């Protein structure tokens with residue numbers, strides 16, 4: 001969907017904002033592929049909140065701006081292309097809107113202002129060691145005792161649980177019925193006795209993931225969202241809009257720009273990589289895929305904007321967008337050649353002076369290349385293929 005002049009102006013104002021307000025040290029860290037601390041991330045949240053840019057997609061009543069779907073996606077794209085940190089979608093896109101829609105008045109009043117201030121951090125406790133793609137088989141139990149649930153079990157791959165103040169969690173409250181019908185949606189204070197967070201260091205060196213163990217954790221019944229045993233419907237309602245965002249057009253554009261910059265800068269055997277036929281062919285192919293992704297995303301955005309349901313076809317955006325990111329990163333790594341190798345903490349900490357920007361780009365690219373998370377998180381590529389085959393093609 002091409003930008004209207006109104007949307008073009010909107011984009012320009014977002015671009016001006018990110019170019020002038022994003023602190024240089026945070027921008028540099030993102031370019032270098034460094035992990036931001038909780039404190040620096042919250043500092044950025046506060047800048048966004050002060051400019052009404054943190055939860056603009058929420059209803060006005062709760063601090064939002066009532067932005068359209070096109071505005072939200074244009075905003076995300078400009079932020080991404082200009083190296084702003086990716087916002088914690090679990091906090092701002094998932095639990096906030098869930099509480100707006102399904103939360104009790106008391107839950108909304110308690111949590112939404114804290115989230116909108118940028119200072120409260122949430123994590124998502126869905127996956128378990130034996131329940132990932134097959135989420136409905138989750139086994140963490142919650143037994144009701146008076147005005148509390150007692151929760152025991154374990155979650156895994158819980159992104160940024162080490163920073164989180166709260167976790168929204170799927171738990172089994174009835175083991176006698178069909179798997180989807182015995183699940184409830186609970187809000188768990190991460191400071192509760194009985195919670196242990198064990199970080200998992202990824203192949204890229206970052207600590208994103210955690211295991212979260214719950215050992216007889218007491219959770220007030222007041223922290224149940226919606227009705228008991230009706231949590232699956234809430235969990236699923238998060239997914240459609242999520243897949244629209246998971247086209248990740250902005251992230252793809254950021255990587256395209258990086259591939260172009262590396263190829264223009266690198267010279268091998270007296271020739272710029274950008275002039276090499278192999279590079280040009282692959283770049284052109286990926287560029288066409290990106291144009292197709294953006295055009296398709298535009299179709300879905302127009303439908304969402306018109307209030308139509310998006311449907312299972314949206315899985316194609318998640319599938320293509322996540323695969324394309326990895327193909328761009330592969331091209332960058334190939335263009336960098338041996339300079340893509342270092343995964344050296346000294347380089348990461350800015351201690352490397354050799355080749356300046358190249359070393360930084362190389363390090364950042366190796367890390368991104370090694371991480372295959374985009375094609376797994378939010379439903380793996382195989383699961384997207386299944387959805388498209390069964391629900392769209394009727395196979």
Ligand SMILES: Cc1cc2nc3c(=O)[nH]c(=O)nc-3n(C[C@H](O)[C@H](O)[C@H](O)COP(=O)(O)OP(=O)(O)OC[C@H]3O[C@@H](n4cnc5c(N)ncnc54)[C@H](O)[C@@H]3O)c2cc1C
Nearest residue numbers: 124125126127132133134157158159373376377378380382
């Ligand atoms: C970057 C990242 C962040 C994440 N953050 C969170 C988080 O914050 N909170 C959270 O709860 N979870 C999180 N996850 C976990 C994520 O939801 C799961 O990894 C995902 O659902 C897959 O589950 P699994 O890892 O158990 O793999 P499995 O489901 O065991 O799958 C293993 C392999 O089998 C394939 N497979 C499985 N079932 C089928 C099938 N029916 N047909 C064909 N192939 C199949 C899969 O595609 C995969 O290749 C995150 C994951 C990643 C990568």
